[in-house]
Amino acid sequence: MENTILRIENLSKSYGSSTILKDVNLTVNEGDTVVIIGPSGTGKSTLLRCINLLTKTNSGRIFLDDKEINAHGVDENDVRKHIGMVFQDFLLFNHLTALENVMIGPSKVLKMDQVAAREKAFFELERVGLKDKAHLYPGQLSGGQKQRVGIARALAMDPRVMLFDEPTSALDPELIGEVLEVMRKLALEGMTMLVVTHEMGFAREVADKIVFMEHGVVAEEGAPDDLFFHPKHERTREFLWKITELYGKHDQEKGENPE
């Protein structure tokens, strides 16, 4: 029995006269990994930020566990405790160690006592393979390590769903693998994930559903194999194969695929 964790109905968002998102509908079931792909500037990041209420929508409804979270009067801070977010630029708190970064959510937001928060933080750092780097500062970590700490920081809140906003786009090719590996593991462990990415290898291997967005609307969605082999729209096929060419093997030099 599929349990719907996240449901988005008719979501629209504009900035002034430019429409970023138009009537977007999306469902994410428990334990699913949904990957959103599409050309840059088509509203994918905006969509994620609307989901965790960092950006205000113009119209539409968002339901988390059947509770409407973007209605008037909802405590946004409370909602965000249950939605984890991982950013393209990592956005770690620079003045705190890796451990403190992961601890601060449980400690200051969930009001856990220091001992429990520290234990939880170590647990999550171990989960992403960085327990030995706990006492280093973000400035002392590589990009891949920073992002993994970012993932641990979000996980420490025990979120219902994890949002990933192009988590590997700012990383050197060699470091992308370690982050995708953590994400793969999370997906296998049953975490509900919504991932915006260009990493088609990851999408094909891990996604339960791929959503292709263009011009602020959902152009097509379906299981990876459906989209790759029997896409309903030519544009979908065109985009998927081009992206696979560029990003399918993430350790390949980008220069080898000029476009």
Place this chain on the structure above:
Amino acid sequence: MVLEIMGYILGGTLITIAVTLVALPMGLVLGMLFALARVYGGKFLSGFAALYSTVMRAVPPIVLLFILYFILAGSINISPFWAGSIALGVISSSYQLEILRGAVQSVGGGQMMAARALGMSRLTAIRHIIIPQALRLAIPPWSNEASIVLKDSSLVYAIGVPEILRRAQFVSARTYQPFLAFTAAALIYFLLTFLSNRLLDRLEDKTRIPGF
């Protein structure tokens, strides 16, 4: 003779330091409040802070000192020392507002976004994420402001506070040795600013975030 002059002026050093130690922290607290209002406040708070900054920094400190002194001394029974120190604190707060505003904005909107994504309220994020980083970024320009407040403390000579400059004036009149008197004063000011700069450099080193 030189030693006598020096000794007398030196006696004002404690008062100079005291004035600075009242004005500077006061400027920091007020300046921080205004800076946060400027960056995170709504239209009114932010606008008010901007107005405060523009007006207070447009008038020479000594003019403001007189205005504030006469307001304060006129309404409550307060010594020139306290009136002057508080006035200097208010003046400094407008400059510190700008320093701290720059620092807060340098921290970046991403930090606030990441904090809120975890479920932190704006206040919690400001307290635990923004301010700790902003203060570190602010140390170099703040060190400059500290020197300025130390030197501006000399302005209170005009309302009769017996700090270094006032004493130098007194001694100069008494001994007809203005050059000696004021050079001695200058020397003391130099030592004070030099020491405070060194202290703040040490602070900057101690609080530097590893990796940056």
